[in-house]
Amino acid sequence: MLSIRDLKVSINGKEILKEINLEVMAGEVHAIMGPNGTGKSTLASIIAGRDVFEVSGGQVLFDGKNLFDLSVEQRACEGIFLGFQYPVEIPGVSIVNFLRTAINEQRKYKGLDPIPAPEFLAKMNEAKKMLDVHSNMTSRSVNEGFSGGEKKKNEIFQMAMLQPRLAILDETDSGLDIDALRVVAKGVNELRSKDNAFIIITHYQRLLDYIIPDFVHILFDGRIVKSGSKELAFELEEKGYDWIRKST
Amino acid sequence: MSNDQQNILDEVTSQEYKYGFYTDLEMDIFPKGLNEDTIRALSAKKNEPPFMLEFRLNAYRKWLTMKEPDWAHLKYPSIDYQDIIYYAAPKKKPELESLDQVDPELIETFNKLGISLDEQKRLTGVAVDAVIDSVSVKTTFQETLAKHGIIFCSFSEAVQNHPDLVEKYMATVVPPDDNYFAALNSAVFSDGSFCFIPKGVRCPLELSTYFRINAANTGQFERTLIIAEEGSYVSYLEGCTAPARSENQLHAAIVEIIAMKDAEVKYSTVQNWYPGNKNGEGGVYNFVTKRGICKGNNSKISWTQVETGSAITWKYPSVILQGDNSIGEFYSVAVTNNHQQADTGTKMIHIGKNTRSTIISKGISAGKSNNSYRGLVKVIKRAVNARNFTQCDSLLLGDKCGAHTFPYIHNENSSSIIEHEATTSKISEDQLFYCKQRGIDTENAIALIVNGYAKEVLKHLPMEFAVEAQKLLAVSLEGSVG
Structure with missing residues (x-):
């Protein structure tokens, strides 16, 4: 599904990703771990299409399509979703309105008519129930006045509504209490299927107690220095990032 | 600004104004120019009673002694008032029994504007007075309204059929010498709407006037007078468009509202006069005086405006809060x-006790435009416990536009509470990226964000028009981010 080959990325001339290779197949959950400032969020941003970075080499293919030929919104319509680390506020725009617009834009891209209102409502109620979303949250403005936990929950709620084929969760777990963490995990686990894939970016092994990844990659200094099964996360948790520093 | 955005900007700003068409109608037109004879001819044409001619001539004489105001934050070449046609009307006169007698071209014009004059086809709940150039061509639902004792007709008809009411109330809120453009309007106004809601009546329909400038080189000077008697209620909407022309056209209107004891008037405007092309050529000069008086105790006047059109807008819908608790x-x-x-902005003049005013102004500037809020809150000595809340926000799109705020506060009573909040913001790259990541393109993202920004105001519009206004906001700003 996603194929990253020899990807090199820099910002203002400083190389942040030095040679990334990663294959993500449908049905897989990949966790990317690593200390602060090693390029985890940069990788997420590059896949989503943020243009503040400069790609100096390599390519990223999504279902064989070169992502760098697609705009941010085209990538989203192709099925790439980014759960933001710092979701922005959009005052006056209700979550309902925002999501309906997003869903309809994505449908338009696929040549479909706008979603009928009853179908939209049913879908929303289902997602609310699954994630234990308070009934009035969806009529509030997007992220406006939300607590950190509510913002992250809203990201997962949007993911549930948009049903992406590839969801990248950028440190969705940071700053969450245990209940919110469970909600995030539940969202991922419920949506997990043989047709979609997840890339979960995280500092801690904690989230992986709830979401069992198929693969764990350790990103360090712009490179994936270790890949393995879920045991790698435990090992990392136990030995700390110093272990990585020493072994590279 | 990324190339991508620049392309969208170029593409969409070249889009044509949707209502810029011109209808070829048989017109009755006065020669250009203004003098006492023009006014006499106009008054005679409209078969007006002597008090009206007197009123016009007095206003004209006042106007000659006045100077065009120059304090606004506006730049435009001086207007040659002798180069304007002061009366233009479709030849087929509106003294009609049924719609069949209206010029089909006219019906077609209004259909194009999305306004059906056919009562059967109208949205239920809205009565329309359609004014083209200088005259009203058709008022719908008059009979239905008459059953409630409501008078809703063109100003000319009111002069003919209810001269006593016109004489009693006209110019009591905006005197002819109020300002330069009010004086000009008082001298030469050709038509407009008249509305009278009797005591205790809640108007069952939204009343609406639709103004259309059609003829070239013509000034539009309409006058609207709304009288809400004790305990009555009315919601009123005004819309306007004009053909796209390379020369500027002058529009100088007056709206007066009188609310008696316990009465409430809600006045909404969706102003979409031709704004000129992207190089700033053409467009309507919109110099308008709108004012209401809360004459009786516990009365209420509410102005809601969505201003997207005109090359120049000079407009301060105001309320004189005379009644206690108004x-x-x-x-x-x-x-x-x-x-x-x-x-644009407002004036709230607190005279009565316990009077309250709220001002919410949202300015959105894009391109190379300039957008100013100018408002006055005045509390006189006897206005005990007056309250005002003002919120004044500016949103900038791009870095070539300007937003300005000129608030004036004049307080003579220490028991009053006056609050003023102001913010200036830009649509951030982060907001756009967030929307785009969900599949929403730049155009739609801007429309979404701007509508969210304006929501506090749009929610005060009548339902049918709020949707139109939202679309209009999106269209006006398409491709404007940078």
């Missing part, structure tokens, strides 16, 4: 794009 409200969204200039 309420004045002003909700405004003003959008300027390309080379448009707007200097």
Whole structure:
């Protein structure tokens, strides 16, 4: 599904990703771990299409399509979703309105008519129930006045509504209490299927107690220095990032 | 600005104004120019009673002694008042029994504007007075309204059929010498709407006037007078468009509202006069005086405006809060794009005790435009416990536009509470990226964000028009981010 080959990325001339290779197949959950400032969020941003970075080499293919030929919104319509680390506020725009617009834009891209209102409502109620979303949250403005936990929950709620084929969760777990963490995990686990894939970016092994990844990659200094099964996360948790520093 | 955005900008700002068409109608037109003879001819044409001619001539003589105001934050070449046609009307006169007798071209014109004059086809719940150039061509639902004792007709008809009411109330809120443009309007106004809601009546329909400038080189000077008697209620909407022309056209209107004891008037405007092209050529000069008086105790006047059109807007819908416990409200969204200039706001004059006013102004500037809020809150000595809340926000799209705020506060009573909040913001790259990551393109993302920004104002519009206004906001700003 996603194929990253020899990807090199820099910002203002400083190389942040030095040679990334990663294959993500449908049905897989990949966790990317690593200390602060090693390029985890940069990788997420590059896949989503943020243009503040400069790609100096390599390519990223999504279902064989070169992502760098697609705009941010085209990538989203192709099925790439980014759960933001710092979701922005959009005052006056209700979550309902925002999501309906997003869903309809994505449908338009696929040549479909706008979603009928009853179908939209049913879908929303289902997602609310699954994630234990308070009934009035969806009529509030997007992220406006939300607590950190509510913002992250809203990201997962949007993911549930948009049903992406590839969801990248950028440190969705940071700053969450245990209940919110469970909600995030539940969202991922419920949506997990043989047709979609997840890339979960995280500092801690904690989230992986709830979401069992198929693969764990350790990103360090712009490179994936270790890949393995879920045991790698435990090992990392136990030995700390110093272990990585020493072994590279 | 990324190339991508620049392309969208170029593409969409070249889009044509949707209502810029011109209808070829058989017209009755006065020669250009203004003098006492023009006014006499106009008054005779309209078969007016002597008091009206007197009123016009007095206003004209006042106007000759006055100077065009220059304090607004607006730049435009001086207007040659002798180069304007002061009367233009479709030849087929509106003294009609049924719609069949209206010129089909006219019906077609209004259909194009999305306004059906056919009562059967109208949205239920809205009565329309359609004014083209200088005259009203058709008022719908008059009979239905008459059953409630409501008078809703063109101003000319009111002069003929209810001269006593016109004489009693006209110019009591905006005197002819109020300002330069009010004096000009008082001298030469040709038509407009008249509305009278009797005591205790809640008007069952939204009343609406639709103004259309059609003929070339013509000034539009309409006058609207709304009288809400004790305990009555009315919601009123005004819309306007004009053909796209390379020369500027002058529009100088007056709206007066009188609310008696316990009465409430809600006045909404969706102003979409031709704004000129992207190079700043053409467009309507919109110099308008709108004012209401809360004459009786516990009365309320509420102005809601969505201003997207005109090359120049000079407009300050105001409320004189004379009755005790009376309420004045002003909700405004003003959008300027390309080379448009707007200097708009309100005046709230607190005279009665416990009077309250609310001002919510949302300015949105894009392109090379300039958008100014100018407002006055005045509390006189005897206005005990007056309250005002003002919120004045500016949103900038791009870095070539300007937003300005000129608040004036004049307080003579220490028991009053006056609050003023102001913010200036930009649509951030982060907001756009967030929307785009969900599949929403730049155009739609801007429309979404701007509508969210203006929501506090739009929610005060009648339902049918709020949707139109939202679309209009999106269209006015398409491709304007940078």
